[in-house]
Amino acid sequence: MIPVIYPSGTRPRANDRTRSFMLAAALVILAATSLPAQESKPGEYQVKAAYLFNFGKFVKWPAAIPAEKDTSFTFCVLGHDPFGPALDSILAGEDLAGKPVTVRRIARPQDSGPCRVLFISSTEESHLKEILTVVDESGVLTVSDIPGFSRRGGMIQFVVEGNKVRFEINLTSAENAKLILSSELLKVAAAVRRNAPPGD
């Protein structure tokens, strides 16, 4: 428990530095020249992008929809876009509700007028409250992976369980926006919640 005086003789070491470093270098070269994986798993946001497309299919918008939402079926990403090319490549050339699908990146929630599906990036977490107020009841399906999103009034929240992507639904928020979520969607959801009464 206390430092003791060690014998002064040092043991000869078996290691040969040059050989070690050559082996290390060989490992690096091996690593750098190996073939790329052919069966790599899809990325988290590729799956999320595919989900967004499905949400477009399984949600019904009210018949009396503002004109700006009706010229095309627009998916919007608010804040930093985590999808990369995945969203565009999934939605390219698709039609939903008889309209051509378009993708927009917007910086402010006020620009969400044309959007039917609004993905709120996790970069916007700090003004989520403000965002949800602005887009409230304007026929926009709000989707995000911000923790607690569905509890905080968002409609669909992605959750990653293990290494699978699932989603939770806040039905009250969707109903407030006059959106009808199909039973398929509700069945598959990891959780369906209604806004808790105040004080819970």
Next chain:
Amino acid sequence: MPNPSPSRIWRAIVATPVVALALSLASPVETACANASPDDQAATGNLKHLSLEELGDVEVTTASKEPEQVWRTPAAIYVITQEDIRRSGATSLPEVLRLAPGVEVARIDSDHWAIGIRGFGGEFSKSLLVMIDGRSVYSPLFAGVYWNVQDTMLEDIERIEVIRGPGGTIWGANAVNGIINIITKSAKDTRGVLSSWSSGSIDQGIGSFRFGGSTGKDFNYRVYGTGFIRGAEFHPDADHFDDWRTGQVGFRTDWNLTSRDILTWQGDMYTGLDGERVAVGLYSPPSTLVIDGPHEVGGGNILGRWKRQINDGSDVQIQGYYDRTSRYSPQLDEVRDTFDIDLLYHLTLKGNQDVLLGAGARWSPDNITAKFQTLDFLPHQETDSIYSWFAQDQLPIVPRHLWLTVGSKFEHNNYTGFEIQPNARLLWTPATHQTFWAALTRAVRTPSRLDRDLELTDFLVTPPPTYLRVVGSKDFKSEQLLGAEFGYRTLLAKKLFVDIAVFHNRYTGLYGYGAGSGFVELTPTPPHIILQLPLANALDGSTTGFEITPDWKPSQWLELKGSYSYLSLTVQDRPGFTDALNTDSDNGSSPHHQVMFQSLVNLPKRFELDATVRYVSALPAQNVNAYETADVRFGWRATPSWEFSLVGQNLLQPEHAEFGSDIDTIVGIKRSIYGKVTWTRQLETHP
């Protein structure tokens, strides 16, 4: 003393006001997604034809959210993920810690380690706070960690957060040189069955089994059992005392009481036989007795945590635990019970100020049984108590670009009374993908029972029979640290993330020997000469150094990462003291240079080839030469259920020494190999 998760704390303090600028602070992981290869696009195309149900079953490479947090943490933090652990081939927690920069992990023998952060590593290294799910595992007996009883199923660890540098403001006394926070997965993430079996040349057998389930969407649980048999390392004297075996069982439940309340219960029980060699002084011949034999260790703990989201930006958490450890060794028995309760309250004030308030209490009674007259702690029973409060506020100075965090801990302990541990931290994000941070911190290492109550006598020479006696001192005060740190993080290129941290720490009143005295003792017979050294705050010191930690992920199939850690450590006598023993030992027991390099390669057909190479410079006071060695893992995820791997450890030489031991002979850490089979079956989460 509150022991919340480091990332959680800084996330709580930092994330809310800062996320706004995350547009300019996207994580490297996210950036990587933006540069998908043509293969990825093909994969994306296939995904859109899947049904909702099928999408839910697609396994993805999850983009860890950690880098996002790391960007905005005004401290030198490094996160080891479950994937890092799996691919490292490590079979124990200390081996996993080798992945972190600035951490010195030296294996003394099969079941002993010397672990330090930014210097002062040793078997009984102090000033390092280690927590498992918010439960402190340092022993108040010597203010260090018994690493050979800190085990859990490695597969159940979600992440390990390693913070270099002082964190006393939030985590309290002993969070002086660093904090290691081991966080296990929520029970929600361990539904299903996992069974893994390993066997090899030194890790002769490791078996783990876990079952997790749920009774609906809101209540999840798991139970696990794990055990291993480990053989001895290389002993030049062919005295293989350090074989080791341990068994542990445990459980965890996570219950979502309401949409905003989570109640967690968890607990573990373990028992082990640690092979160990101890040298004990005797007043009659043979004067020194060397005892080889297993130490019986055992213990258990139970922890409850209730967390409530009050509203947007404010939450409260209350946690309590009971922990029992017992160690029965040939020289000393220690039985200790620890009771701890912590309260943590986080709120957002106007102007985007994030405030964190905490309070805690801990009582830790122990019972020491001496086996020899030459080693004792007096009194045999003592109750350590700590009462603590802290407050910390993060306020934006320049919105979205500059934040100041100030706070302090006020702690009362039964040895030195009140201790104050303040800190101030600045976080500056001038541009896209750039973070600067700086911190000034005071931290203390409060006295342990060893510093106060030890009485250890060792045989020196004869004739006449002369003994060296080290005694604790009631005057031993807290060791103090004043630390200045500076850090920088940037994306050098699209997929090359670099983290640089620089530090200078000044220590006052470090542990050492005070002025000695000599006298003749008549009892026990025969009469003998005692040279007595009292423990005292005899030394001052300073450390200066830096760590550079790059992480490069050029493609989906290759990731290269590593670190270089430089440390200069100087310890000298305080005025009025001369203690060459401890100054030499301190000055020569921490490596000046450490290099770690890791390559993770995803081969076709779900094969994986992972290699870790590390270099550690010499430790003259430990008679340890510089060494470099390597671990290689070859894995195959044959099906979603079956995974096979073959791991070689310490491959570059038949054996190498990493640290001296309490007894004279240095143990060599052997080259070893093991094979592992893992079977998992996930339970259907939505039937």
